[in-house]
Amino acid sequence: MRACVMIDYLSLIIGHALLAIAFLRLVMRDDLDVDPELQSYADKAEAEREAASVAGRNARRRKDAASDESAN
Amino acid sequence: MLDLVFIAFIGYVLLLGIRRPFLWVLLYVYIDILAPQRIGYGIIQELQVSLIAFAAAFGGWLLLDRKEGARFSLRQFLILLLLVYCWWTLQWSEFPEPAGTKWDWVWKALLFAIFLPLTVTTRLRIEALALTLVLAVATIVIGTGMKTVLGGGGYENLKFFVTDNSGIYESSTLATVAIALIPIIAWFTRYGTIYRPHWMVSVFAGALIFSSLLIPIGTEARTGLVCIAALGVLLLRYTKRRFVFVAAAGVMGLAALPFLPSSYYERMATLTQPGGDESASTRIAVWEWTIDYAAENPLGGGFDSYRANSFTYRMPVRSEVGNTTSVEYREVTDEARAFHSSFFELLGEQGYPGLAIWLLMHGLGVWQMERIYRKWRGNQAETTEWIAPMAAALQMASLVYLVGATFQGIAYQPVMLMMVGLQIGLNSYVMRLESADHESSAEKPLSPSEKRAERQRAAAEARAKLALP
Numbered sequence: 001m002r003a004c005v006m007i008d009y010l011s012l013i014i015g016h017a018l019l020a021i022a023f024l025r026l027v028m029r030d031d032l033d034v035d036p037e038l039q040s041y042a043d044k045a046e047a048e049r050e051a052a053s054v055a056g057r058n059a060r061r062r063k064d065a066a067s068d069e070s071a072n
Numbered sequence: 073m074l075d076l077v078f079i080a081f082i083g084y085v086l087l088l089g090i091r092r093p094f095l096w097v098l099l100y101v102y103i104d105i106l107a108p109q110r111i112g113y114g115i116i117q118e119l120q121v122s123l124i125a126f127a128a129a130f131g132g133w134l135l136l137d138r139k140e141g142a143r144f145s146l147r148q149f150l151i152l153l154l155l156v157y158c159w160w161t162l163q164w165s166e167f168p169e170p171a172g173t174k175w176d177w178v179w180k181a182l183l184f185a186i187f188l189p190l191t192v193t194t195r196l197r198i199e200a201l202a203l204t205l206v207l208a209v210a211t212i213v214i215g216t217g218m219k220t221v222l223g224g225g226g227y228e229n230l231k232f233f234v235t236d237n238s239g240i241y242e243s244s245t246l247a248t249v250a251i252a253l254i255p256i257i258a259w260f261t262r263y264g265t266i267y268r269p270h271w272m273v274s275v276f277a278g279a280l281i282f283s284s285l286l287i288p289i290g291t292e293a294r295t296g297l298v299c300i301a302a303l304g305v306l307l308l309r310y311t312k313r314r315f316v317f318v319a320a321a322g323v324m325g326l327a328a329l330p331f332l333p334s335s336y337y338e339r340m341a342t343l344t345q346p347g348g349d350e351s352a353s354t355r356i357a358v359w360e361w362t363i364d365y366a367a368e369n370p371l372g373g374g375f376d377s378y379r380a381n382s383f384t385y386r387m388p389v390r391s392e393v394g395n396t397t398s399v400e401y402r403e404v405t406d407e408a409r410a411f412h413s414s415f416f417e418l419l420g421e422q423g424y425p426g427l428a429i430w431l432l433m434h435g436l437g438v439w440q441m442e443r444i445y446r447k448w449r450g451n452q453a454e455t456t457e458w459i460a461p462m463a464a465a466l467q468m469a470s471l472v473y474l475v476g477a478t479f480q481g482i483a484y485q486p487v488m489l490m491m492v493g494l495q496i497g498l499n500s501y502v503m504r505l506e507s508a509d510h511e512s513s514a515e516k517p518l519s520p521s522e523k524r525a526e527r528q529r530a531a532a533e534a535r536a537k538l539a540l541p
Contacts, residue, residue, distance in 0.1 A: 003222065007218045007219055008215050010214075011211055011212070012074075012211060014210075015106075015207055015208070016077075016211070018207050018267075019204065020081065020084065022200070022204075023084075023095055024088065025266050026094075026098075026200055029196060031195070031196045032094060032196045032200065033092065033137075033138055033194065034138070034194070035193070035195055035196070037455045037456065038194075038504060041509065041511075042508070044512055045508075
């Protein structure tokens with residue numbers, strides 16, 4: 001009976017310790033809320049949208065012109 | 073003292089959740105599975121820890137979560153439909169009082185299963201939920217396994233933390249859930265990021281799997297043995313050296329035989345002789361009764377409709393006098409015998425519509441996991457190689473559960489409904505990945521200036537061709 005109680009306590013300690021460590025590690029990870037894989041697709045799509053837009057093209061031309069001037 | 077430890081742990085997770093509210097969802101999962109309020113015996117019983125955790129989980133999601141990628145899927149709709157249908161059949165239930173008691177926990181389990189996938193929107197959340205399920209069940213399984221090794225156990229004799237035979241603390245249910253989780257435990261040894269693959273993780277996982285396999289032995293739950301056999305057959309699909317696998321399983325089984333108590337042999341022997349055991353005989357009689365009942369009540373009789381059954385049958389009763397064992401057939405009358413099968417539980421309580429919704433919900437899950445496995449297997453990318461093995465593990469968990477559910481009334485088992493939530497979360501996540509990948513690889517429409525340049529280039533090519541001769 002005493003051994004059974006000890007085993008119960010031991011399994012409670014193991015389970016809760018592992019859960020506590022896991023939760024602490026989760027809190028410190030940003031990818032819990034923002035998925036890096038999906039975010040990379042979203043960033044890529046955003047970059048492409050920006051490059052295709054008029055403002056994006058103008059910005060690119062300005063950048064190219066500035067780099068030409070500095071080269072001359 | 074135990075109460076204070078539980079309260080401290082719950083307080084710790086509530087505090088951590090202020091920074092990451094998803095932890096409150098995991099807290100509810102932990103409380104719903106382990107039921108610390110039933111293990112403790114003081115102040116924790118007074119606190120509505122389950123309600124506090126659910127309020128935190130739902131409130132945190134509603135007010136603080138990004139909710140990016142949260143979508144309401146077909147399977148969530150089916151669970152909602154089942155929930156509404158159960159409420160509807162409750163209105164004409166033949167046994168309103170016990171039906172109301174069952175409804176009290178069923179609606180909460182179904183509602184949480186609808187809510188859970190809305191929160192599981194990233195790879196890490198999928199892993200975190202799977203880990204919480206495994207560790208919460210492991211807390212019970214570790215102790216049970218150790219007691220079995222040390223010679224404790226026996227059908228209905230193994231002392232769990234909670235001894236009222238309810239929820240996951242019922243021996244056959246625990247055996248089914250423990251065996252169903254084995255493929256997910258194995259997944260963590262290769263793809264885990266919370267506890268990264270390491271020899272210590274492998275040793276713990278190996279010990280936990282061994283402990284899970286001991287549950288049907290420790291509890292002498294026959295359903296558990298059937299579940300182990302089902303898992304063995306399912307694993308053949310993912311095993312390269314099948315002959316070695318079958319031989320190793322056989323050797324392990326034979327090696328385990330000398331350690332089994334004689335009562336275990338006696339109980340397992342009834343698997344092949346259902347007529348010699350009252351529990352098994354009753355099962356078949358109740359199932360036949362349920363088919364007749366459903367013919368008269370095709371829309372179901374509401375929760376606990378099995379209480380209407382009563383039947384008399386003849387079965388062999390052994391009696392020993394001195395060295396002589398005599399067998400005589402006696403008439404046995406049984407009343408209000410439980411369904412002993414989730415399929416018949418649904419049929420008797422919710423009729424054919426309820427059974428159809430439940431089957432569709434689980435069938436769709438098995439099919440979705442199959443689709444994901446086939447599409448993503450062989451993927452070597454570091455960020456996505458985990459997807460196919462996770463889908464395979466969740467599919468095996470579902471199938472083992474369905475095999476176990478054939479012999480027990482666990483149609484609304486909260487742990488398995490959480491597993492359904494995990495499957496829905498994985499499916500939604502993969503669909504988002506596939507959709508993003510499709511969009512990024514699809515041909516982009518050309519801008520007007522690009523179209524003009526394309527036309528000019530084509531015209532120049534045509535002129536060049538004409539000028540050639």
